[in-house]
Amino acid sequence: xxxxxxxxxxxxxxxxxxxxxxxxxxxxxxxxxxxxxxxxxxxxxxxxxxxxxxxxxxxxxxxxxxxx
Numbered sequence: 001x002x003x004x005x006x007x008x009x010x011x012x013x014x015x016x017x018x019x020x021x022x023x024x025x026x027x028x029x030x031x032x033x034x035x036x037x038x039x040x041x042x043x044x045x046x047x048x049x050x051x052x053x054x055x056x057x058x059x060x061x062x063x064x065x066x067x068x
Contacts, residue, residue, distance in 0.1 A: 006032075 008016070016028045025031040 013028075016031055019025055019031060020028055025034070
């Protein structure tokens, strides 16, 4: 497992603390990990599509440059 360091605005950190203290999560670490997993799950298709579009645009530019 990898460890990362992040800085959060005080208001967000307080919200995370409140969720942990309310018993919704065991720790801020668990909460942040689950939030990142959910973000990746929800945005995976859109991110893949964006990368594909960027790759296609790059290839088209290369083709145009080669024709000049």
